[in-house]
Amino acid sequence: MLAQGLATAYLSLIVLLPLAALVWHAAGGGVDDFRAAVTDPQAVSALRLTLVASVAVALINAVMGTIVAWILVRDRFPGQSIVNALVDLPFALPTIVAGLTLLTLYGPTSPVNVDVAFSRTAVLLALLFVTLPFVIRTVQPVLLELDREMEEAAASLGAGSFQIFRRIILPNLFPAILSGVALAFARAIGEFGALVLITGNLPFETEVASVYIFGRIESGDPRSAAAVSVVLLLITFLALLLIGALRRRVTRHDAVA
Amino acid sequence: MTRLRRYALRFIGLGYLGVLLAAPVGLVFQRAFQDGFGAAWDAVTTPAAKHALVVTLIIAAIAVPANTIFGIVCAIAIVRHRFPGKNVVNVIVDLPLALSPIVVGLAFLLLFGTEGWLADLPFDVVFALPGMVLATIFVSLPFVVREVVPVLREIGTEQEQAAATLGAGGWQIFRRVTFPAIRWAVAYGVVLTTARALGEFGAISVVSGRLIGKTESLTLHVEERYQSFDYVGAYAASVLLAMLAIATLVAMTVFRPKEETR
Numbered sequence: 001m002l003a004q005g006l007a008t009a010y011l012s013l014i015v016l017l018p019l020a021a022l023v024w025h026a027a028g029g030g031v032d033d034f035r036a037a038v039t040d041p042q043a044v045s046a047l048r049l050t051l052v053a054s055v056a057v058a059l060i061n062a063v064m065g066t067i068v069a070w071i072l073v074r075d076r077f078p079g080q081s082i083v084n085a086l087v088d089l090p091f092a093l094p095t096i097v098a099g100l101t102l103l104t105l106y107g108p109t110s111p112v113n114v115d116v117a118f119s120r121t122a123v124l125l126a127l128l129f130v131t132l133p134f135v136i137r138t139v140q141p142v143l144l145e146l147d148r149e150m151e152e153a154a155a156s157l158g159a160g161s162f163q164i165f166r167r168i169i170l171p172n173l174f175p176a177i178l179s180g181v182a183l184a185f186a187r188a189i190g191e192f193g194a195l196v197l198i199t200g201n202l203p204f205e206t207e208v209a210s211v212y213i214f215g216r217i218e219s220g221d222p223r224s225a226a227a228v229s230v231v232l233l234l235i236t237f238l239a240l241l242l243i244g245a246l247r248r249r250v251t252r253h254d255a256v257a
Numbered sequence: 258m259t260r261l262r263r264y265a266l267r268f269i270g271l272g273y274l275g276v277l278l279a280a281p282v283g284l285v286f287q288r289a290f291q292d293g294f295g296a297a298w299d300a301v302t303t304p305a306a307k308h309a310l311v312v313t314l315i316i317a318a319i320a321v322p323a324n325t326i327f328g329i330v331c332a333i334a335i336v337r338h339r340f341p342g343k344n345v346v347n348v349i350v351d352l353p354l355a356l357s358p359i360v361v362g363l364a365f366l367l368l369f370g371t372e373g374w375l376a377d378l379p380f381d382v383v384f385a386l387p388g389m390v391l392a393t394i395f396v397s398l399p400f401v402v403r404e405v406v407p408v409l410r411e412i413g414t415e416q417e418q419a420a421a422t423l424g425a426g427g428w429q430i431f432r433r434v435t436f437p438a439i440r441w442a443v444a445y446g447v448v449l450t451t452a453r454a455l456g457e458f459g460a461i462s463v464v465s466g467r468l469i470g471k472t473e474s475l476t477l478h479v480e481e482r483y484q485s486f487d488y489v490g491a492y493a494a495s496v497l498l499a500m501l502a503i504a505t506l507v508a509m510t511v512f513r514p515k516e517e518t519r
Contacts, residue, residue, distance in 0.1 A: 006331075014395055015352060075266070132277060193358070210357045236355045
């Protein structure tokens with residue numbers, strides 16, 4: 001009794017009460033104000049960029065994350081354990097530092113003359129950095145557990161390596177890849193710190209939803225900031241429900257295997 | 258698999274990590290120390306930088322223990338008890354992982370700000386340390402819960418029941434049976450919570466008001482130095498945060514294998 005009471009009380013105070021205040025303020029101006037705030041062209045453009053960039057980042061992660069997980073599990077090379085530890089760095093590194101590091105190498109002062117700062121490429125780059133570990137860390141354990149005998153059986157029956165990958169390995173990894181992709185997507189939707197320095201926050205060009213909301217707060221317009229926040233909150237909720245469903249699928253998959 | 262294909266995959270995978278991760282981080286270290294170690298040291302020992310470090314450490318010192326205790330209690334509630342709204346609790350616990358920190362900051366601003374429901378508290382929350390602590394607690398809330406829940410599920414209740422039949426009380430069971438079984442998961446969760454608490458930027462940047470020498474954390478200090486064109490200061494503070502991150506990373510690799518081979 002005590003445990004669930006404490007847990008519920010803590011969650012209500014820390015998470016629910018502030019979010020309730022947010023929704024209340026967003027609704028405070030009535031339906032028309034809310035609609036005006038979320039259909040403002042700049043807000044729509046920011047929300048659209050956020051969604052498109054997050055989907056793109058999720059898809060790139062699906063491919064690159066699986067490749068990295070593969071070489072970490074199936075390959076052997078010197079320094080592998082260091083690379084393995086390094087993969088978690090984006091989880092540990094503060095996002096503002098992540099943004100600054102990318103800006104240093106790929107910004108106006110780049111020593112290799114690659115300057116993507118203040119462009120949509122920079123948005124992708126920053127989001128790829130902060131979401132890097134998700135797919136790797138969900139695929140890696142599944143790949144470790146995967147039974148090599150199935151692949152050997154397929155090979156002895158004459159399957160080529162591409163066929164083995166597509167028919168045996170990929171179906172086994174798919175739930176894990178999906179779950180990692182969903183986590184990366186959810187993370188990308190809300191990212192702020194890594195983007196704020198490198199994207200230049202140009203309206204209609206590189207401004208994502210978080211940065212737009214921040215701009216509204218700074219210009220003393222908390223009501224439209226709250227309205228767009230509620231939209232972002234809803235998108236986050238949907239992403240989380242999706243992750244929950246995927247997680248259940250992955251665990252069911254494990255139970256069958 | 259042919260050797261060529263293996264090398265190709267290795268090249269792509271390591272190349273991706275190198276371009277996206279290793280090269281940028283390495284370059285920041287180089288930039289921080291390009292005017293010598295002395296210049297970098299001077300940059301992180303200015304009064305503003307030292308104050309920012311203290312603010313960051315105070316926030317972490319409150320947020321991490323609070324979320325550790327809550328995390329264990331909440332994990333026990335989720336795994337060991339049935340109660341109405343349990344699924345809701347599960348979703349809400351995950352929310353801070355995905356929610357934009359800016360939205361979090363705004364929510365606290367609206368709750369405690371001038372027009373908020375809790376505007377009339379006897380002490381300042383918004384544009385002061387309490388707001389920054391609350392926002393940090395919010396964003397670093399899920400980690401301990403998420404690490405402890407699967408371990409609690411896996412260990413089952415047999416040992417706890419055995420202890421109960423032998424006459425152990427609730428607290429005694431927790432201290433002697435449950436906690437020793439989950440302690441590595443708790444430790445790993447604490448490491449993740451600490452990393453998030455030290456590195457929080459977005460939520461804090463909304464609720465703090467960024468008063469230099471007052472409510473400026475180390476992450477805010479990095480941005481403020483950069484915007485003031487003091488690049489050595491920004492890079493030096495970044496390196497300090499990066500070193501904290503690398504220490505976290507080392508702690509992560511120490512704790513995780515024990516959890517997996519347990």
